[in-house]
Amino acid sequence: MQVAANSTANPIGKYSFMKKKKTSLKDIAKEVGVSIATVSYVLSKGANSRVSVEMSEKIKKVAKELNYQPNQIAKSLKSGKTHTIGLIVADISNPFFAHIARIVEDEAAKLDYTVIFGSSDEKADKSWGLIKFLMNRQVDGFIIVPSEGSNDQIQYLEDHNKPYVLIDRRLPERESNYVVIDNHEVAYQAVKRLIDTGNERIGMIAYSNGLQHMRDRVSGYRMALQNHGISFDNSWLKAVNFDQVKEGVRAGIDDLLNGPKPIDAIFFATNTLAVEGLKYLDKLNVRVPDDISIVCFDQGDAFDFYYCPLTYVKQPLVTMSEEAVRILISQIDDPSLPKVQKSLQAELVIGKSCSGRLMADKN
Amino acid sequence: MQVAANSTANPIGKYSFMKKKKTSLKDIAKEVGVSIATVSYVLSKGANSRVSVEMSEKIKKVAKELNYQPNQIAKSLKSGKTHTIGLIVADISNPFFAHIARIVEDEAAKLDYTVIFGSSDEKADKSWGLIKFLMNRQVDGFIIVPSEGSNDQIQYLEDHNKPYVLIDRRLPERESNYVVIDNHEVAYQAVKRLIDTGNERIGMIAYSNGLQHMRDRVSGYRMALQNHGISFDNSWLKAVNFDQVKEGVRAGIDDLLNGPKPIDAIFFATNTLAVEGLKYLDKLNVRVPDDISIVCFDQGDAFDFYYCPLTYVKQPLVTMSEEAVRILISQIDDPSLPKVQKSLQAELVIGKSCSGRLMADKN
Numbered sequence: 001m002q003v004a005a006n007s008t009a010n011p012i013g014k015y016s017f018m019k020k021k022k023t024s025l026k027d028i029a030k031e032v033g034v035s036i037a038t039v040s041y042v043l044s045k046g047a048n049s050r051v052s053v054e055m056s057e058k059i060k061k062v063a064k065e066l067n068y069q070p071n072q073i074a075k076s077l078k079s080g081k082t083h084t085i086g087l088i089v090a091d092i093s094n095p096f097f098a099h100i101a102r103i104v105e106d107e108a109a110k111l112d113y114t115v116i117f118g119s120s121d122e123k124a125d126k127s128w129g130l131i132k133f134l135m136n137r138q139v140d141g142f143i144i145v146p147s148e149g150s151n152d153q154i155q156y157l158e159d160h161n162k163p164y165v166l167i168d169r170r171l172p173e174r175e176s177n178y179v180v181i182d183n184h185e186v187a188y189q190a191v192k193r194l195i196d197t198g199n200e201r202i203g204m205i206a207y208s209n210g211l212q213h214m215r216d217r218v219s220g221y222r223m224a225l226q227n228h229g230i231s232f233d234n235s236w237l238k239a240v241n242f243d244q245v246k247e248g249v250r251a252g253i254d255d256l257l258n259g260p261k262p263i264d265a266i267f268f269a270t271n272t273l274a275v276e277g278l279k280y281l282d283k284l285n286v287r288v289p290d291d292i293s294i295v296c297f298d299q300g301d302a303f304d305f306y307y308c309p310l311t312y313v314k315q316p317l318v319t320m321s322e323e324a325v326r327i328l329i330s331q332i333d334d335p336s337l338p339k340v341q342k343s344l345q346a347e348l349v350i351g352k353s354c355s356g357r358l359m360a361d362k363n
Numbered sequence: 364m365q366v367a368a369n370s371t372a373n374p375i376g377k378y379s380f381m382k383k384k385k386t387s388l389k390d391i392a393k394e395v396g397v398s399i400a401t402v403s404y405v406l407s408k409g410a411n412s413r414v415s416v417e418m419s420e421k422i423k424k425v426a427k428e429l430n431y432q433p434n435q436i437a438k439s440l441k442s443g444k445t446h447t448i449g450l451i452v453a454d455i456s457n458p459f460f461a462h463i464a465r466i467v468e469d470e471a472a473k474l475d476y477t478v479i480f481g482s483s484d485e486k487a488d489k490s491w492g493l494i495k496f497l498m499n500r501q502v503d504g505f506i507i508v509p510s511e512g513s514n515d516q517i518q519y520l521e522d523h524n525k526p527y528v529l530i531d532r533r534l535p536e537r538e539s540n541y542v543v544i545d546n547h548e549v550a551y552q553a554v555k556r557l558i559d560t561g562n563e564r565i566g567m568i569a570y571s572n573g574l575q576h577m578r579d580r581v582s583g584y585r586m587a588l589q590n591h592g593i594s595f596d597n598s599w600l601k602a603v604n605f606d607q608v609k610e611g612v613r614a615g616i617d618d619l620l621n622g623p624k625p626i627d628a629i630f631f632a633t634n635t636l637a638v639e640g641l642k643y644l645d646k647l648n649v650r651v652p653d654d655i656s657i658v659c660f661d662q663g664d665a666f667d668f669y670y671c672p673l674t675y676v677k678q679p680l681v682t683m684s685e686e687a688v689r690i691l692i693s694q695i696d697d698p699s700l701p702k703v704q705k706s707l708q709a710e711l712v713i714g715k716s717c718s719g720r721l722m723a724d725k726n
Contacts, residue, residue, distance in 0.1 A: 304665065
C-alpha cells in the first residue's frame with residue numbers, strides 16, 4: 001500500500017515537524033500498569049471488551065492526559081481507511097460553497113478526518129473526473145453538491161459501495177443520503193413577505209437548470225403568488241445560465257423594468273444572482289426599497305455593506321454541513337446503516353428591502 | 364497501478380456519461396489516410412518528428428475537428444503522470460484564496476489538468492497532512508500558499524523531487540519556484556497615498572505572523588513614513604492573530620482611535636482585516652473618509668457595496684495564478700528546468716477613501 005511504502009521511505013525524525021515525541025501505547029501502559037495489548041485493545045474500541053469498565057476508563061483518561069494521538073498510517077493499514085473525505089462543490093469561488101467547505105473541514109477535523117476539495121464548475125464531466133480521481137485514491141467517502149446530469153456518477157458510487165452524502169441539492173430520482181433545506185417552503189415565505197409588504201408584480205431571477213433545489217424555489221414563488229390571488233405572468237420569471245451570470249442578470253432586469261408594466265419587486269434565487277443584480281440596480285440608479293423591493297437568498301460580507309439592510313433567506317449552513325459530515329462518517333464506520341434524508345428549515349431574516357408601492361403601511 | 368486496476372473493474376459503457384462514442388486514433392487515421400502509428404506519433408508530440416510538417420498539421424487539424432480527447436488513463440499509464448495538481452491554500456473560506464483556487468482550476472483545465480484543493484487553515488500540521496495525503500496519491504505537483512512553519516514540508520517536496528510552486532507568499536530561506544507580488548513596494552505606495560492626501564498619523568492593522576509577505580507590507584509602510592519625515596510610533600502598528608480576527612481588529616481599532624492622539628488613517632494589510640475593520644468603523648459611526656482615511660488590500664464584492672469607493676491594492680490574481688500553473692506544469696513536463704521566481708507589480712487603485720484632515724486639498 002502506498003501510504004506505508006512512502007512513509008517508510010521518509011525517515012521519521014528527519015523533518016523537525018515530525019520530531020515532536022509522541023505518546024506511545026507503551027507510555028500509557030507504563031503509566032497505568034497494564035500490558036500494551038490491553039491499552040491497544042481499549043483504545044481501538046473493540047466491542048465486548050475483555051477489560052473491566054473501570055480499567056477501560058482509566059486507560060482512556062491517561063491516554064487523554066498524555067495527549068495520545070493514534071498513528072494514522074498504522075490505523076489506515078489496519079482498517080483499510082484513509083480518514084479522508086472528498087468534497088465536491090459546484091464552484092469554489094462562490095462564498096456560499098467556500099463557507100460550506102470551511103465548515104465541513106472544521107467538523108471533519110474534529111472527527112479526525114482530512115478533507116480534499118474539488119470544484120465541478122457545475123459541469124458533470126468535471127465532477128466525474130474529480131470523483132474518479134478521488135475514488136482511485138481511496139477517500140473513505142464523499143460529500144457532493146451534485147451538478148446537473150451527475151445522477152449516473154452517484155449510481156457509480158452506489159455500485160462501488162462508496163458512502164456519500166448529497167448537500168445543498170438532492171437528486172429526486174434516487175434514494176440517497178442528503179442534507180438540504182426546504183427550498184419550496186422558504187421561497188414561499190420570501191415571496192409572501194413581498195406580497196405582505198404591498199408588492200403585486202413580483203419578478204424572480206433564477207438559474208436555468210433543472211436541479212431540484214432551483215425547481216423548488218420557483219415552485220415556492222409560484223405557489224405564493226397563486227395563494228394570494230396574483231396570477232403569474234411568464235415574463236416575470238427570468239432564467240440565467242451559469243456560464244453567463246452577469247449578462248443574464250442584466251438582461252433579466254432590463255426586461256423586468258422595461259416591460260409595459262414594470263415590476264414592483266425581485267426575488268433573487270441565489271446569492272450570486274443577487275450580488276450581480278444589486279450591482280446592476282445601483283448602476284441604473286434604481287433604489288431599494290423606494291423604487292423596488294428585494295428579497296434574496298443567503299447572506300455574506302457583500303450584503304453587510306449594502307446601503308439597505310436586505311431581507312434574505314438565511315440557510316443553516318453550519319447545521320447543514322455538520323450534519324453531512326456526521327452522516328457520512330457514521331456510514332463510513334458502519335455501511336449497513338440506513339440512508340438519512342434531512343430537509344432543514346431555513347429562516348427568512350427581515351431587513352428593510354421590502355416596501356411595496358401599493359401600501360401606505362411601508363416596511 | 365490503481366488507476367488502471369479500478370478502471371478495468373468499471374466496465375466502460377455501463378454509465379451513460381461514458382457512453383458518448385469518443386474519437387479514436389483509428390478514426391483520425393482513416394480520415395487522413397495514414398497509419399494509426401503516425402497519428403499516435405504526431406499527437407503524442409514526439410520531438411524530431413519523422414512526419415512532415417504538412418502531414419503533422421493535417422493530422423492535428425482533423426483531430427481537432429473530430430474533437431479527439433486523448434485517453435487520460437492510458438496516458439497516465441504510459442507517462443506515470445496523473446495530470447492532477449494539488450493546491451494548498453491558507454483558508455478556502457477567504458474569497459482571496461477561493462478566487463486563486465478558481466483561476467488555478469480554470470487554467471489547469473485548459474492544460475488538461477485536474478486540481479484537488481486542500482485548506483491548511485494557516486496551520487503547518489494541517490498543511491503537512493494534506494501534502495502527505497496528496498503525495499501518496501500521486502499528484503504530479505503542488506501549488507502552495509505556505510503557512511507559517513511549513514519550511515520543512517517544502518524541503519520534503521524537494522527531497523522527493525516533487526515539483527511545486529509557492530504562490531502569494533515566498534519562503535525567503537529557500538530557493539523555490541514562486542509567484543508573489545512586490546508587497547513592500549505596493550505597501551509603500553499605499554501609505555504614500557495616505558500621506559499625499561494629508562494624513563500624518565497612520566495606523567496599520569496586520570497579522571502577527573512572521574510570513575515574508577506580511578513583513579514586506581509592514582516594511583513598506585514603515586519606509587513610506589520614514590521617507591516622508593514621519594516618525595513611526597510603535598502604538599500605530601496592530602498585529603492580529605489569525606485565530607481571532609474579529610476581536611483583534613476591534614481591539615486594534617479601539618486602541619488607534621482612543622489614544623491620547625487618535626490616528627488620521629488606517630492601512631489594512633489584507634481583505635479580511637479590512638472587512639472586519641470597516642464593519643467595526645460603521646458600528647462606531649466613524650465615517651470614511653470624513654473621520655478617517657482608509658487604504659486596504661484586495662477587492663471583492665463586499666467592497667463594491669461599501670458606501671465610499673475604497674482606495675485599494677489590486678493584486679494581479681489572474682496573472683499570479685496562471686503563471687503558477689504554467690511554471691508548475693512546465694516543470695512537471697521537464698524537471699530539469701531551472702527554478703522560476705516571479706515578483707509581480709500590484710496596482711494601487713484610487714478611490715475616495717483618502718482625505719486627510721490636514722489639507723484643504725481634499726481627495
